[in-house]
Every structure is written in structure tokens, then in C-alpha cells.
Amino acid sequence: MPVDTAWALRRVGRKTVDSIVRLGFAARFSLAVLAHSPAALRRIRLTMREIYFTGVLSLVIIMVSGMFVGMVLGLQGYEVLTRYGANESLGILVALSLVRELGPVVAGLLFASRAGSAITAEIGLMKTTEQLSAMEMMAVDPLARVVAPRFFGGIIAMPLLTALFSTLGIFGAYLVGVRLIGIDSGAFWGNMQAAVDFNRDIANGIIKSVVFGVAVSLIAVFEGYNARPTAEGVSSATTRTVVASSLSILALDFVLTVFMFRGIGV
Amino acid sequence: MNRSVIDLWVGIFVVIGIGAIAFLSLRVGNLTSVSAAPGYHLDAAFDNIGGLKVRAPVKAAGVVVGRVEQIKLDPQSYQAVVTMKVDRGYQFTKDTIASILTSGLLGEVYVGLDPGGDTQMLGDGARIGKTQSAMVLEKLIGQFMFDKAASGTTAPAVPNASVPAGGSTASGPGAGGRSAGVSK
Numbered sequence: 001m002p003v004d005t006a007w008a009l010r011r012v013g014r015k016t017v018d019s020i021v022r023l024g025f026a027a028r029f030s031l032a033v034l035a036h037s038p039a040a041l042r043r044i045r046l047t048m049r050e051i052y053f054t055g056v057l058s059l060v061i062i063m064v065s066g067m068f069v070g071m072v073l074g075l076q077g078y079e080v081l082t083r084y085g086a087n088e089s090l091g092i093l094v095a096l097s098l099v100r101e102l103g104p105v106v107a108g109l110l111f112a113s114r115a116g117s118a119i120t121a122e123i124g125l126m127k128t129t130e131q132l133s134a135m136e137m138m139a140v141d142p143l144a145r146v147v148a149p150r151f152f153g154g155i156i157a158m159p160l161l162t163a164l165f166s167t168l169g170i171f172g173a174y175l176v177g178v179r180l181i182g183i184d185s186g187a188f189w190g191n192m193q194a195a196v197d198f199n200r201d202i203a204n205g206i207i208k209s210v211v212f213g214v215a216v217s218l219i220a221v222f223e224g225y226n227a228r229p230t231a232e233g234v235s236s237a238t239t240r241t242v243v244a245s246s247l248s249i250l251a252l253d254f255v256l257t258v259f260m261f262r263g264i265g266v
Numbered sequence: 267m268n269r270s271v272i273d274l275w276v277g278i279f280v281v282i283g284i285g286a287i288a289f290l291s292l293r294v295g296n297l298t299s300v301s302a303a304p305g306y307h308l309d310a311a312f313d314n315i316g317g318l319k320v321r322a323p324v325k326a327a328g329v330v331v332g333r334v335e336q337i338k339l340d341p342q343s344y345q346a347v348v349t350m351k352v353d354r355g356y357q358f359t360k361d362t363i364a365s366i367l368t369s370g371l372l373g374e375v376y377v378g379l380d381p382g383g384d385t386q387m388l389g390d391g392a393r394i395g396k397t398q399s400a401m402v403l404e405k406l407i408g409q410f411m412f413d414k415a416a417s418g419t420t421a422p423a424v425p426n427a428s429v430p431a432g433g434s435t436a437s438g439p440g441a442g443g444r445s446a447g448v449s450k
Contacts, residue, residue: 045269052272056279095294160283167286170294189293197321198295206287 022226029222032143033151039144040152046145050153054115058161061114062107066165069102070094070172077173078181087183091192094173099196099205100261103166105253108212110165111158112245116220119150120241123224124234132225147225151217158213159206166205204260211252216245304354305332306390310364310377311345316400317375318366324350326379331356334377350377359384365398375400 040047077093123146126132132142170192177183196202220241227237315337324332332352340347352358361382368375379394388394 048276049272051276051279055283056275059279099290099294157279160280160286163283163286163290167289170290192294196295198291202287202290202295 025226026222029225030218033147033218033221036141036144036148037152039141040148043145043149046149047152047156050149051157053118054111054150054153055157055161058111058114058157059164061110062161062165063168065106065110066103066168067172069106069165070098070169070174071176073097073102073169074173074176074181078177078183087181088187088191090173090177090183091188091190092195094177095170095192095196096201098166098169098173099201101253101257103162103169104205104208104212105249107162107165107209108158108216108249109246111154111161111213112216112220112249113242115154115157116216116241116245117238119154119217119220120224120227120238121234123147123150123221124227124229124237127225127227128229128231128234130229147221151221154217154220155210155213158216159209162205162209162212200260204256207260208253208256211256212249215248215252219245219248305351306354307335308332308350308352308358308364308388308392308394310348310350310394310397311340311343312348312364312366312397312399313345314366314399314402315346315348316366316368316402318348318377318400319375322374322376324352324377324379326356326358326381331379348377357387360386360388360392361396362388362394363396363398364394366400368401 073094074090077090078087081087081089081093123132126142126146132146135142135145174188178185178188223237223241223244227233318334318337320334320337322334323330324334332350334348335351336349338347338349339345348364358379359381361384363380363382365378365380366375367378
């Protein structure tokens with residue numbers, strides 16, 4: 001029995017120390033990536049290529065899912081609002097929920113699983129096949145050549161994808177609410193415009209999406225760079241990327257919402 | 267893939283992304299409307315603003331002519347001072363009455379401006395003299411109950427004493443809190 005206790009204690013201790021070491025390495029790595037950010041801007045071609053892979057190739061999934069989310073919001077919102085005779089408020093409901101919350105969060109989750117996992121797998125495989133070491137041998141800093149462009153590509157792509165998601169969602173709700181159900185088009189847009197404020201809603205949504213873009217890109221490049229150089233290591237790093245970035249998106253969303261909408265009293 | 271093709275696609279992506287942000291700002295958020303329009307400020311002091319909030323609309327004859335910019339408590343008079351930004355295209359007479367109204371039973375609270383017949387107009391930063399406070403439903407109900415009770419016990423012989431709620435509350439205690447009291 002005492003042997004078991006000691007074993008459990010050792011195990012807990014090792015796990016704790018390991019995770020603290022990992023956290024320290026992650027912080028050092030983040031600072032190093034930020035320090036290499038001028039390199040990503042100098043090598044704009046590489047960043048463009050990453051925007052292509054993370055942004056342009058995510059367009060289809062983002063646009064289609066935004067459209068469907070908006071259409072479902074339109075149907076469900078109408079279902080409830082019509083009980084109170086407030087059909088015309090459908091535009092407010094859809095626009096506010098998309099612009100404030102659903103747009104950044106759902107686009108961030110899709111971005112994490114579509115692009116974040118790909119970044120991790122790519123960098124992890126580069127590490128496994130010793131391409132990163134080879135770069136270092138050739139005096140090319142892999143942080144500047146591989147990591148920083150991917151990081152900045154993600155940060156640039158994420159707000160644009162979020163805006164597209166919200167736009168397509170509102171369009172989907174317009175299709176369902178106005179074209180299919182028959183809410184008055186003027187009331188739909190007019191109420192929406194009266195309720196949505198640029199600074200409070202749209203700008204805060206964009207800020208959220210930038211923060212999520214930073215979080216997802218940082219987690220993705222870190223997990224790839226930190227992956228064990230085996231096939232299994234790359235696969236578990238990819239899984240960790242999706243899990244960690246999804247959780248951090250949801251947690252950050254709560255924190256940001258508290259700061260943005262506390263005390264406004266709407 | 268060819269570099270120029272990648273550049274083309276990234277360019278298209280950035281253009282439609284920025285287009286989406288522009289759509290959200292202009293079509294959904296209505297960025298261009300009242301907030302950007304040039305306007306002038308009007309002040310009004312109310313005994314009670316009820317549920318009025320910053321950015322609530324200011325309406326004249328039901329038309330939105332401005333927004334509430336700031337709400338403060340005057341430490342001397344203990345009145346709420348509401349600062350409104352009104353569109354420069356609309357001028358209001360010196361004897362305009364500002365009242366706090368509610369659209370519908372549960373609708374939004376807004377400031378209503380009722381212009382009078384004065385020939386002089388209110389300028390930038392002017393104080394609206396005549397105001398009408400928000401109608402607080404709880405106070406109304408309380409006064410109604412009080413009047414009912416009072417008329418029921420002291421003057422049971424008068425048959426129609428309890429009928430006009432508005433008339434009896436005006437003489438009742440604490441009538442200043444009610445909406446009808448035009449201050450100043």
C-alpha cells in the first residue's frame with residue numbers, strides 16, 4: 001500500500017512538473033514566434049502561401065456551414081418569436097447572435113479543425129522527417145521560415161473567414177425568413193440595422209475573431225513544433241491541437257464577452 | 267501550385283473577406299446613419315428617467331431625429347440630466363416639451379420631443395425647459411391603490427370618488443413622482 005501511494009505521488013509530481021515545463025516552453029516559443037514576426041512580413045510570399053492554405057481552402061466549409069447555421073437560426077428563431085408576435089425581430093436575433101457570438105466561435109472551431117490540424121500535421125511531419133533540423137544545418141531558422149508565416153497566415157485569415165461566416169449566416173436567415181416564410185423584407189433589415197451597433201457588436205466580433213486566430217494559430221504551430229518525431233507523436237499532436245484550440249476558443253470567448261458586454265446594460 | 271495563381275486566390279479571398287466586413291458594417295450595422303451625421307446637443311433634466319439608456323432614440327412625431335448620448339445625475343437638484351445629440355437638419359422651438367415615453371407596453375424607452383409654437387429655436391447645448399418624466403408603473407399602481415383605500419375609508423358616501431384615477435392622484439401625496447408633473 002505505501003508503495004502504491006509513493007508511486008501515485010511520484011506520478012502526480014512528474015505530471016505537474018512536466019506540464020509546467022511544457023507551459024514554460026510554450027511561453028518561450030510564443031515570444032520567439034513574435035520575435036520572428038518581422039521575418040514573416042519580409043517573406044510575404046510565404047505568408048501568402050499560408051493564407052492560401054488556411055484561408056482560401058477553408059472558404060467552402062466556412063461559407064456552407066455559415067449559410068446552414070443562419071438558416072437554422074432563422075427557422076428556430078421564427079418558431080419562438082412568432083409566439084410573441086415578434087416575427088419582425090428575427091433579423092435582430094440572427095444578426096446579433098451571429099455577429100457577437102456564433103460567427104467568431106463557430107468559425108474559430110471550424111478553423112481549428114480544418115486549418116489548425118493541418119498546420120500541426122505539416123510542421124510535425126517536417127520535424128519527423130528532420131526537415132527542420134536540415135534547415136538549421138543550412139543556417140535557415142525554421143521559426144522564421146516555417147512557423148512565423150503559418151502563424152501570421154492564420155491570424156490574417158481568421159477575421160476574414162469570420163466576417164464571411166456571419167455574412168453568409170445572415171443571408172441564410174434572410175432566405176429562410178423573408179423568402180421562405182414571408183417576413184417583410186424592410187422590417188427584417190430595418191430592425192437589424194436599428195439594433196446592431198458597429199462598435200459594440202461588429203468591432204467586438206472582429207476583435208474576438210482576431211484573438212481566436214492568434215490562439216488557434218499559436219496552439220497549432222506549437223503542437224507541431226513540439227510533437228514527438230514519430231507517426232504516433234504527430235497524430236496525438238494533431239488531436240491535441242483540435243482539443244486545446246476548441247477549449248481555448250470557448251474559454252476565451254467567455255472572458256472576452258465578460259469584458260466587452262459587462263455593464264453596457266442592453 | 268503556381269505562385270501567381272496562389273496570389274490570385276489570396277487576393278480574391280481578401281477582397282471577399284473585406285467585402286463581408288463592409289457588408290456587416292453598412293448593411294447590418296448601419297454605420298453610416300445617425301452616429302456619423304452632424305448634429306447638435308440638447309440637454310433636458312428629468313425627475314425620473316425610468317428605463318432610459320444611452321443610445322436610446324430621440325423621436326419627434328415618431329421620427330427618429332437623434333440619440334441619447336449621456337445620462338448624468340445633477341448633484342444639486344438630484345435630477346437626471348439627459349444629453350441628446352439631434353440631427354442638424356431638425357430644429358426645435360424654445361418651448362419644446364421633452365418626455366420619456368415607451369413604445370408599446372414592453373417596447374423600448376425613448377425621448378419624445380413635442381415642439382410648441384415659439385418662434386425662437388433651441389441652439390447647440392441648450393437646455394429644454396419643459397420635461398415630463400418617465401411613467402413608473404409601480405408608482406402609478408401604488409398611488410391608485412392608496413387612493414382606492416383612502417376614498418374607501420374616509421368618504422364612502424361619495425359615489426364617484428374613486429373613479430378618475432388621474433384626477434385623484436394629482437392631489438394625493440407624492441404626486442410629484444408621477445408622469446403628469448411638468449417640472450419648471
